[in-house]
Amino acid sequence: MTCDAPAPAASPAESAWRSHGPGRRSTRALRVRTSAVLVAATVLAVLLVPPLVQLDQQAVDLAAKLEPPSLRHPFGTDDVGRDLLLRCVYGLRVSLLVGVAAAVTATVVGTAVGAAAGALGGWVDRALMRVVDTFSSVPHLLLGIFVVAMFRPGVWPVVISVALTHWLSTARIVRAEVLSLRSRPYIDAAVSGGASRWRVAVRHLLPAVLPQAALAAVLMVPHAMWHESALSFLGLGLPTHTASLGTLIQTARGSLLAGQWWPTLFPGLFLIVPTLAIAGLAGAWRERLHPRHRSELML
Amino acid sequence: MLELRSITAGYTRNAPVVRDVSLTLAPGASVGLLGPSGCGKSTLARVAALLHRPEAGSVLLDGEPVRRWRHSAPRDQRTAFGVVFQQARLSADPRLPLTGLIAEPLRATGRAREIPGRIAELAPAVGLTPDLLTRRPHEVSDGQLQRACLARALVLRPRVLVCDEMTAMLDASTAAALVAAVEDYRAATGAALLAVGHDRTLLRRWCDRTVHWDELT
Numbered sequence: 001m002t003c004d005a006p007a008p009a010a011s012p013a014e015s016a017w018r019s020h021g022p023g024r025r026s027t028r029a030l031r032v033r034t035s036a037v038l039v040a041a042t043v044l045a046v047l048l049v050p051p052l053v054q055l056d057q058q059a060v061d062l063a064a065k066l067e068p069p070s071l072r073h074p075f076g077t078d079d080v081g082r083d084l085l086l087r088c089v090y091g092l093r094v095s096l097l098v099g100v101a102a103a104v105t106a107t108v109v110g111t112a113v114g115a116a117a118g119a120l121g122g123w124v125d126r127a128l129m130r131v132v133d134t135f136s137s138v139p140h141l142l143l144g145i146f147v148v149a150m151f152r153p154g155v156w157p158v159v160i161s162v163a164l165t166h167w168l169s170t171a172r173i174v175r176a177e178v179l180s181l182r183s184r185p186y187i188d189a190a191v192s193g194g195a196s197r198w199r200v201a202v203r204h205l206l207p208a209v210l211p212q213a214a215l216a217a218v219l220m221v222p223h224a225m226w227h228e229s230a231l232s233f234l235g236l237g238l239p240t241h242t243a244s245l246g247t248l249i250q251t252a253r254g255s256l257l258a259g260q261w262w263p264t265l266f267p268g269l270f271l272i273v274p275t276l277a278i279a280g281l282a283g284a285w286r287e288r289l290h291p292r293h294r295s296e297l298m299l
Numbered sequence: 300m301l302e303l304r305s306i307t308a309g310y311t312r313n314a315p316v317v318r319d320v321s322l323t324l325a326p327g328a329s330v331g332l333l334g335p336s337g338c339g340k341s342t343l344a345r346v347a348a349l350l351h352r353p354e355a356g357s358v359l360l361d362g363e364p365v366r367r368w369r370h371s372a373p374r375d376q377r378t379a380f381g382v383v384f385q386q387a388r389l390s391a392d393p394r395l396p397l398t399g400l401i402a403e404p405l406r407a408t409g410r411a412r413e414i415p416g417r418i419a420e421l422a423p424a425v426g427l428t429p430d431l432l433t434r435r436p437h438e439v440s441d442g443q444l445q446r447a448c449l450a451r452a453l454v455l456r457p458r459v460l461v462c463d464e465m466t467a468m469l470d471a472s473t474a475a476a477l478v479a480a481v482e483d484y485r486a487a488t489g490a491a492l493l494a495v496g497h498d499r500t501l502l503r504r505w506c507d508r509t510v511h512w513d514e515l516t
Contacts, residue, residue: 185390193404
């Protein structure tokens, strides 16, 4: 015997439930796996290609300038005949170094300031938060330009510039976490048990905010890479002979107007794909750390 | 001897929770403080344990006026008090196993060498078995965690115990075990006790004297 009755239509509530169900989970898993593979490929490329491939990324070949992608030059060549694939890998290496170094520096500074403000409270908190407000009131690209303008062009001025303009959000996050933890009875118990301010901060408060700070650092890496590229594109970041994704796009923008698309497309993809992959992984981590945040995002 | 004289305390300016309250706790005495929820008992207990600075009034510990609170208070004054809070879950650092939780005051005061001896004494006294000591707070029940919190409060051998609704969230047998552990400690050391709660029957059986919040104001 067969049953020909049509399946009942899903109610709005069921549809909403299904949108949070297995299909949604598999999409998320695919996104995380793809991001992980791309991040791993990026890290392996920037670590292994320069030492293993004994090619000079600065080698000029004017006879082969602005060649389109081919088997010999998969990404083509630039306006002085340099191999763009090699330049992109070297550029990604510099951009990633700047991004990671700036994110780590910004997170250390932000965590220290936020923890001090939250743990000490009183006038220290008020003074530090006014400093944060003052920095926040200036557009951060403008402040970054001001900082790099004070130094000779190079990697570390860009790192300092990006770090100095990006510690503010971490300081606010860490301060808010510390303020909420400070009023917990286990901190009272530590005070009653003879713990010094320093011990309470190092033993109880900092370990509790570290996952938040680490997440903020990872989320900051792609942002810092884009910031470095913006500064270099404006001619204010790295010197033009240093391959970074920003300098590659900047030097190639003239060829784009002449119809040569490859010198801008490939550095652009090398900027977009790894930063999206890092952001995808960081997003998955945030969803694990804050399940409530995940459900808010799914609504 | 702990004296609280005309204490006024609160959390926002001009809106005190505790107004002009006085209480004396003689050495070795046990006082049960009864009162309805929200009347200010816990705030008074925090002032007594030097965890909350009052807006007005004075606290005298062994005749010496207390001038500083929390971290600023001298360590020997702070550690004269052992405090047990109502919610064990919130009063335990979630990262520390129960051994670490109990030993933390010894580490904080530079007496880490005493840890094995004190743990061996206190764990059976509060009813914690060795397998529980290696677990983290999320791996034990509220009652087991409150036993560890009591052991932590006793580990520095305080002269005054402040139990802020210590048994409020526990079953009768665990509550009885914890009260017995406190009384054993007091019998051995002569420590004073300030027990805060709203269980009139328990406090009357437990303490030498019970006072209702209304009698203090």
